[in-house]
Amino acid sequence: MKPAVTYELIKTCKQSGARLGKVHTPHGTFETPIFMPVGTLATVKTMSPEELKELGAEIILSNTYHLWLRPGHDIVKEAGGLHKFMNWDRPILTDSGGFQVFSLSDLREIKEEGVHFRNHLSGEKLFLSPEGAMEIQNALGSDIMMAFDECPPYPAEYDYMKASVERTSRWAERCLKGHARPEDQALFGIVQGGEYEELRKQSARDLVSLDFPGYAVGGLSVGEPKDVMNRVLDFTTPHLPENKPRYLMGVGSPDSLIDGAIRGIDMFDCVLPTRIARNGTCMTSEGRLVVRNAKYARDFRPIDEKCDCHVCRTYSRAYIRHLVKANETFGFRLTSYHNLYFLVNLMKQVRQAIMEDRLLDFRNEFFEMYGFNKP
Numbered sequence: 431m432k433p434a435v436t437y438e439l440i441k442t443c444k445q446s447g448a449r450l451g452k453v454h455t456p457h458g459t460f461e462t463p464i465f466m467p468v469g470t471l472a473t474v475k476t477m478s479p480e481e482l483k484e485l486g487a488e489i490i491l492s493n494t495y496h497l498w499l500r501p502g503h504d505i506v507k508e509a510g511g512l513h514k515f516m517n518w519d520r521p522i523l524t525d526s527g528g529f530q531v532f533s534l535s536d537l538r539e540i541k542e543e544g545v546h547f548r549n550h551l552s553g554e555k556l557f558l559s560p561e562g563a564m565e566i567q568n569a570l571g572s573d574i575m576m577a578f579d580e581c582p583p584y585p586a587e588y589d590y591m592k593a594s595v596e597r598t599s600r601w602a603e604r605c606l607k608g609h610a611r612p613e614d615q616a617l618f619g620i621v622q623g624g625e626y627e628e629l630r631k632q633s634a635r636d637l638v639s640l641d642f643p644g645y646a647v648g649g650l651s652v653g654e655p656k657d658v659m660n661r662v663l664d665f666t667t668p669h670l671p672e673n674k675p676r677y678l679m680g681v682g683s684p685d686s687l688i689d690g691a692i693r694g695i696d697m698f699d700c701v702l703p704t705r706i707a708r709n710g711t712c713m714t715s716e717g718r719l720v721v722r723n724a725k726y727a728r729d730f731r732p733i734d735e736k737c738d739c740h741v742c743r744t745y746s747r748a749y750i751r752h753l754v755k756a757n758e759t760f761g762f763r764l765t766s767y768h769n770l771y772f773l774v775n776l777m778k779q780v781r782q783a784i785m786e787d788r789l790l791d792f793r794n795e796f797f798e799m800y801g802f803n804k805p
């Protein structure tokens with residue numbers, strides 16, 4: 431049977447370990463490396479699907495945990511699935527809920543059968559298992575499902591991490607068994623193991639032996655320093671198959687996207703662009719710009735003079751500052767649109783640099799402009 435999602439390796443950058451690829455899914459094909467906007471509650475906050483397409487979004491993320499609690503995966507299923515429910519006809523990836531349980535809920539108890547926790551909205555006691563996570567993602571109808579994993583806190587003791595990796599591998603096997611429609615949906619395994627090279631290799635070996643159509647590197651962007659993340663990627667990605675997509679979960683800032691691509695990562699997601707937009711912070715080619723700052727009151731230039739997005743071609747810093755200060759929703763729509771475009775466009779430049787075998791040069795130019803090299 432033809433897998434629902436396949437990866438086409440176009441070329442590898444001669445200057446770095448970066449790859450140019452294409453991921454073919456039932457809802458369309460996207461080029462990699464790619465940034466995926468996050469739409470946790472079946473919306474990329476403040477953006478319409480038409481605007482997402484206009485700014486260049488190809489694939490978006492949503493969340494098993496959140497949609498299970500609200501509105502309920504049964505309602506989404508009745509609507510004909512998440513694509514129909516939210517009017518998004520391009521690829522959708524859903525996270526499995528494990529991470530959200532650990533990050534949102536207190537009173538959680540991890541057992542072999544699954545995780546017991548409290549609903550972070552109502553306080554009621556709930557239970558989520560690998561089988562449950564698969565049932566929910568099956569109902570949502572996402573093109574890419576994530577295995578139910580444990581993302582341990584950073585840092586974590588070696589013994590705890592080893593036991594957790596082994597349980598996550600057993601859970602991954604249970605997810606595969608509970609995979610109802612592999613011809614329509616792809617299930618990606620999630621490599622864990624913290625900062626321990628032996629455990630990362632063990633986790634990768636366990637999951638590669640189960641032959642998933644794609645692999646995520648989990649357990650990062652959980653508070654570790656960036657050099658730790660880069661070191662973990664250096665000794666993890668080589669153990670993942672070259673002919674499958676690699677997804678670094680929860681990442682991230684512009685520098686992390688570039689450094690991840692250099693280390694062979696193909697897919698990224700992060701709530702950062704829309705989250706900082708909602709407090710009036712914008713990503714620009716010369717670093718972050720906090721538009722509510724008084725110095726922009728009479729600044730009639732665009733957010734980013736090097737950006738060609740609709741917002742930067744149409745509105746001024748003064749106008750957006752005014753809206754943000756007045757807490758006008760339109761102001762946050764403008765900052766969100768620009769920030770999403772910034773990251774989607776950054777990955778377009780990364781793909782171009784890989785095509786021209788000059789991604790390390792691009793990294794140095796971008797870091798200099800953005801101010802990442804400043805001590």
Ligand SMILES: Nc1cc(CSc2ncc[nH]2)c2nc(N)[nH]c(=O)c2c1
Nearest residue numbers: 468525529581648649650651679680
């Ligand atoms: N940093 C980080 C972020 C996420 C959420 S990714 C996401 N879900 C929805 C939006 N974005 C993770 N998810 C899982 N399942 N496992 C992880 O280890 C992990 C690590």
Ligand SMILES: [Zn+2]
Nearest residue numbers: 737739742768
């Ligand atoms: Zn812009």
